[in-house]
Every structure is written in C-alpha cells, then in structure tokens.
Amino acid sequence: MASGELTSGAYIKHHLQNLTYGKFPDGHWGFAENAIEAKEMGFMALHVDTLGFSFILGALFLFLFAQAAKRASIDAPRGFQNFIESIIDFIDDNVRGSFNGKNPMVAPLALTTFIWIVLMNTMDLVPVDWLPVLAQKISAGIFGIDPHHVFLKVVPTTDPNMTFGMSIGIFLLILYYSVKEKGLGGFIGELTLHPFGKWMLPANLFLEGVNLLAKPVSLALRLFGNMYAGEMIFILIALLPFWIQWSLSLPWAIFHILIVLLQAFIFMTLVIVYMDMAHQKEH
Amino acid sequence: MITEVQATLFVAGAILMGLGALGAAVGIGILGARFLEGAARQPELIPMLRTQMFIVMGLVDAVPMIAVGISMYILFAVAG
Numbered sequence: 001m002a003s004g005e006l007t008s009g010a011y012i013k014h015h016l017q018n019l020t021y022g023k024f025p026d027g028h029w030g031f032a033e034n035a036i037e038a039k040e041m042g043f044m045a046l047h048v049d050t051l052g053f054s055f056i057l058g059a060l061f062l063f064l065f066a067q068a069a070k071r072a073s074i075d076a077p078r079g080f081q082n083f084i085e086s087i088i089d090f091i092d093d094n095v096r097g098s099f100n101g102k103n104p105m106v107a108p109l110a111l112t113t114f115i116w117i118v119l120m121n122t123m124d125l126v127p128v129d130w131l132p133v134l135a136q137k138i139s140a141g142i143f144g145i146d147p148h149h150v151f152l153k154v155v156p157t158t159d160p161n162m163t164f165g166m167s168i169g170i171f172l173l174i175l176y177y178s179v180k181e182k183g184l185g186g187f188i189g190e191l192t193l194h195p196f197g198k199w200m201l202p203a204n205l206f207l208e209g210v211n212l213l214a215k216p217v218s219l220a221l222r223l224f225g226n227m228y229a230g231e232m233i234f235i236l237i238a239l240l241p242f243w244i245q246w247s248l249s250l251p252w253a254i255f256h257i258l259i260v261l262l263q264a265f266i267f268m269t270l271v272i273v274y275m276d277m278a279h280q281k282e283h
Numbered sequence: 284m285i286t287e288v289q290a291t292l293f294v295a296g297a298i299l300m301g302l303g304a305l306g307a308a309v310g311i312g313i314l315g316a317r318f319l320e321g322a323a324r325q326p327e328l329i330p331m332l333r334t335q336m337f338i339v340m341g342l343v344d345a346v347p348m349i350a351v352g353i354s355m356y357i358l359f360a361v362a363g
Contacts, residue, residue, distance in 0.1 A: 012360040222345045229352020236355060259348070266341040 008239050015128060015235050017151040018047040018159060033149040047159055054156040057119040061112075087115070091268070098272045101279030103177070109275070110268050113166070117223065117264035120156045124230055124260065125253055128154075128238045157227040160220065167220035170271055174215065177278040186281075215274055219267065226263050230256050292362035296354035303350030310343040 013035065020038040022045030023029050031048075032038035038045060068084040077085070091114060095107045131154045136147040156162045178187045191208045192201050230252075237249045285293075318336045322329050 009360050012356070016356075016360075221349075222342075225349030225352065226345055229348045229355070232352045232355050236359060239359075259344075262337060262341040263345075266338055269338055 011239060012232075012235055014148075014151065015132065016153065016158075016232075018153045019049040019151045021046045021048045031149075033146075047153075047161055049152050049154070050156045050159040050162050053123060053154065054116075054120060054162060057123070057156070058116055061115045061119055065115075087111075094269065095272055098269065099276045099279075101181070101276060103275070103279060106272060106275050109173070110272050113170075113271055114264050114268040117157065117166075117267055118261060120162070121227055121260040121264060123155045124158075124227060124234065124256060126154060127249075128231070128234050155227055155231055157223055158231045160224045163220040163224040164216070166223075166267075167216040170219065170274065171216035174212075174274050174278045177275065181279050182281060215270075219270055223263055223267055226259055230259060289362045292357055296358040296362070299350050299354040299357070300347075303347035307343055307347040311340060314339055314343065 017035050017038065020032040020041065021030070022032065022038070022041035024037070025040050032041060032045070065084060068081050071078075072081055088111065091111045092107060095110055099106050132150075132152040135152040136150045139145045139150045140147050153159060178190075182190065191212070192198075192205050194204055194208055196204055233252055234249065234256075237245055237252065240248065314336060318332055321332050
C-alpha cells in the first residue's frame with residue numbers, strides 16, 4: 001500500500017484515476033489534482049499517462065522491429081531475428097487464413113494492432129505500485145508536488161479512451177475500404193437491401209446499422225473490460241498484507257499472461273475478419 | 284456498520300459475478316465438449332480447431348471477466 005492512512009476505497013480510486021491535463025472551468029490549462037477536477041474539465045482533457053505510455057510502447061515496437069530488419073541476415077539468423085520472424089509468420093498465417101481480398105495493408109495493420117496491444121497489456125504485469133509510487137517520489141522530490149495529487153495509470157488499455165481510439169480507427173478503415181471496394185452504391189445497398197429485400201428497407205437499415213455500429217463498440221469494450229478487470233484484481237491483491245501477496249498475485253499474473261495474449265490475438269483476428277467483410281463483394 | 288445502500292450493493296456485486304459465471308460455465312462447457320468431439324473425429328484438424336477454440340473462448344470468457352472486475356469495483360471501491 002502506498003501509505004497507511006488511506007482506506008481501501010481511496011487506494012483503489014487513486015489507482016484508477018488518470019493523470020489528466022486539461023482546461024479548467026475558469027479557462028486556464030493544467031493538471032487535475034483530484035477526480036472532481038478531472039471531471040469538471042469535461043471534453044477538454046487529455047489523459048497524459050495513457051498517451052505517454054502508448055506512444056512509448058509504440059515507439060518501442062517500431063524500434064525493435066526496425067533493429068531486427070536492419071540486422072537481418074540470411075546466412076546466420078540470430079535468436080532475436082528468429083523470434084521476430086516467428087511473430088511475422090504467425091500474423092501472416094492468420095491473415096492468409098481469414099482474409100480473402102487483395103490489400104497489402106491488412107497484414108501490417110494486424111501486426112501493428114497485435115504487437116502494440118500485447119505491449120500495452122503487458123504493462124499490467126508490472127507490479128501495480130512501482131511506477132505510480134516512482135512518479136510520486138519524483139514529482140515530490142523535484143517539483144515539490146503533494147503525492148496525493150499525482151496519479152498514474154500504467155496500463156493504457158485500461159483506459160476506454162485508448163481502446164475506443166483504436167476501435168474507431170478500425171471502424172473508419174472498415175468504412176473506407178467498404179466504399180472503396182464496393183462503391184458507395186454497393187455499400188449502401190449492402191446496408192439497406194440485405195436481409196429482407198427492398199420492401200423492408202427500414203428494417204434492413206436498422207439491423208445492418210446495429211451490426212455495423214456494434215463492431216467498434218464490442219471491440220473496444222471487450223479489450224477494456226478484460227484489462228480493467230485484471231488490473232482491478234491486481235489492485236485488490238495489493239491491498240493485502242505484503243507477506244501474503246505473492247500467493248495470490250503469482251497465480252493471477254500467470255493466468256493473466258494468457259488473457260494478455262488472448263485479448264490481443266482476438267482483437268487482431270477480429271480486425272482481419274472485419275477487413276475481410278469490408279472487401280467481400282457479394283454475399 | 285453496513286447501511287442499506289451498501290447491503291444492496293453487495294447483493295448486486297454477488298449477482299453480477301454469479302450470473303456471469305453461470306453463463307460462461309455453460310458456454311465454455313459446450314465449447315470444450317464440441318472441441319473434443321471434433322478432435323476425436325478428425326485428429327488432423329486439431330491445430331486449426333484449437334486456434335478457433337481459443338478465439339471463441341476469449342469471446343465467451345470476456346463477459347464474466349468484465350463482470351468480475353466491475354463487481355469487485357462495486358464491492359471494494361463503491362461500497363467499501
């Protein structure tokens with residue numbers, strides 16, 4: 001626990017609060033000092049920790065893969081290169097298996113979503129208090145800020161803004177490729193004429209519209225919910241006395257490795273399937 | 284001292300976890316049974332079936348995990 005006088009409810013809420021930078025109601029910009037201030041900012045607020053960690057991890061992904069590509073050799077592949085190649089083969093197999101259209105962008109898209117989400121989810125396995133307490137110590141030591149006002153939520157995918165950001169990006173790609181491959185008329189026809197024929201147009205539009213809008217929502221909420229629940233249980237384990245914590249957090253962390261990889265894999269598979277549906281000409 | 288609101292929240296958390304687990308238990312039971320049936324009939328398809336099973340398992344598993352997380356939040360952060 002961060003400090004003795006905190007109640008468990010306050011501890012949990014402190015851990016689930018993002019570091020928010022935004023516009024205060026009176027007009028000036030700054031960091032929110034508590035959850036109420038963060039709420040008052042409304043739309044004009046940035047979750048600095050989510051953005052920062054996701055950018056750092058995205059850069060790490062690009063750096064690692066660029067290093068592997070630069071040092072790649074046919075004669076003497078080393079361990080790291082083999083590892084990266086096995087990931088790429090795995091993604092390639094999946095894309096070949098479920099994507100039937102012609103689009104050179106789908107495999108890189110799948111690779112990016114998979115590795116990026118794996119890296120962001122893996123931040124969940126870092127013990128819950130390390131980075132927030134480190135941030136509190138640094139900000140208290142250097143800038144003299146009260147530690148109770150320093151928030152840090154380490155796992156970007158436990159922030160719905162992050163998962164919705166990704167899934168809305170995918171949704172825009174689905175719309176773009178649907179219109180590009182089928183033409184605007186074809187896409188509208190698919191939305192309005194499909195299950196019941198043209199005399200039931202409003203019912204068709206309703207059903208297909210729900211179907212279309214459910215894609216980004218379910219994609220984002222599934223990833224967010226799983227990561228949030230996992231993080232929540234880690235935080236609850238961290239409330240126990242320190243000498244007993246390992247007995248719960250070790251099994252949960254081992255089980256959580258499965259969830260981390262599985263959720264990233266499901267996100268990637270669904271992205272491939274949705275892109276495939278966007279490229280299908282006729283039902 | 285537990286207030287009435289807190290007691291209701293505890294019941295809500297318990298129902299949330301219990302019903303989520305119930306649905307997922309039935310779902311994963313059927314999924315595993317069908318996977319074993321398929322694997323026994325056509326053992327050469329096991330790798331493909333296993334991948335597909337894990338995808339569906341992740342989909343089925345997501346809802347109760349989310350329910351557990353939210354009910355834990357209700358039990359310990361809202362009510363506690």
